[in-house]
Amino acid sequence: MKSMKKLSLFALLAAMMVVMAACGGGASTDKSKDSSKGADTSKPAQKELSGSLVISGSTAMQPLVAAAAEEFMGKNPKVDIQVNAGGSGTGLSQVAQGAVQIGNSDVFAEEKQGIPADQLVDHKVAVVGMTAAVNPKVGIKDIKKADLIKVFTGQITNWKDLGGPDQKIVLVNRPDSSGTRAVFNKFALDGAKPAEGVTEDASNTVKKIINETPGAIGYLAFSYLNDNTVTPLAIDGVAPTAENVQTGKFPVWAYEHSYTKGQPTDLEKAFLDFLMSSDVQNNIVKKQGYLPVTDMKVERDPQGNVKKK
Structure with missing residues (x-):
């Protein structure tokens, strides 16, 4: 009988140890998951970009x-x-x-x-904000929208008619594929078709031509108006500034x-x-x-x- 009791007790203790081990393993696993979650290590490493x-x-x-x-x-x-x-x-x-x-x-x-x-x-x-820009020697810094339309449609051909020097106006346009041209035509010229003039594909080239050509006028994004090689024009007294574009006061933007x-x-x-x-x-x-x-x-x-x- 004593031998049987010892065997039963041993079996009971062994069973309890198995249960405790199982519980302990589960707790250990849960703790590992919590730790991993807290450290965000469960997320895959960010893939290195290439191509x-x-x-x-x-x-x-x-x-x-x-x-x-x-x-x-x-x-x-x-x-x-x-x-x-x-x-x-x-x-x-x-x-x-x-x-x-x-x-x-x-x-x-x-x-x-x-x-x-x-x-x-x-x-x-x-x-992007855009505006007309002139050769600095033209001496004009502001223009009425109605006059701007007349300049680009060829109705005004000399700067003296706008208070400037007695000098022929030279138009510098962008090609038909240009988004800058589309935006300028739509919001600065109210959709009017510009007259023929010099046509250049790149804004940098347009800026260079305006600077080097007496009486020249073209149009540029604000991002190109970063020095004094050309003079940006206010339109109807509204300066071409970021603040005026943000509030909707200056109309030429996209x-x-x-x-x-x-x-x-x-x-x-x-x-x-x-x-x-x-x-x-x-x-x-x-x-x-x-x-x-x-x-x-x-x-x-x-x-x-x-x-x-």
């Missing part, structure tokens, strides 16, 4: 996107980004054709004839769009998210002469209608 992007389009956007691309590549050494200009029409056409990964545009895709806007995804990354064909790939999305980061919006965007989208107090639809946010 290449070709971006084309708006010359007004080129300085911004190129500066952001350089910083992005510095943070992601296995990524290569090539930023080309060519105009908004070119960017939209090329991204729609799949020739580039991102197409930059100063205008909505819906505004460009022949662009399959329904196939493209719009990413508004900044706002969103800077980066379009993808369909939803962006991981690399495209990473770069677009970087463009929208507070670091880029508050530093690169402003330093390059653009306006952060988040600073706008008004918004504009593809038809050009403006309303308060």
Whole structure:
């Protein structure tokens, strides 16, 4: 009997030890999960970005996107980004054709004839202000909108008619594919068709021609008005400033769009998210002469209608 009791007691103790071990193992596992969750180690490590992007389009956007691309590549050494200009029409056409990964545009895709806007995804990354700019020796800093229209449509051909020198007006235009031209025509010229003049594809070249040509007038994004080589014009007494664009007082502005064909790939999305980061919006965007989208107090639809946010 004593032997049987000892065996029963031994079996009971053994069973209790098994149960305790099982409980202890479960507690240990739970504790491990809690610790892992607290340290966020359960999340997979962020995948290292690699690959290449070709971006084309708006010359007004080129300085911004190129500066952001350089910083992005510095943070992601296995990524290569090539930023080309060519105009908004070119960017939209090329991204729609799949020739580039991102197409930059100063205008909505819906505004460009022949662009399959329904196939493209719009990413508004900044706002750009634009205004007319003249050769500094013209001596004019403000112009009425009605007179600006007459200048660009060829109804006024000499600066003396606007209080300037007795000098022929030389028009410097952008090509039809230019988003800058589309925005300027729509909001500065009320849709009037400009007269024939010098036509140049790139904003940098337009700026150089205005500076070097007596009596010249053209139009540029604020981002190119960063020195005294050309004189930007106020319109109807309203100065071309960021604040006046943000509040809707200055009428000549547009969103800077980066379009993808369909939803962006991981690399495209990473770069677009970087463009929208507070670091880029508050530093690169402003330093390059653009306006952060988040600073706008008004918004504009593809038809050009403006309303308060």
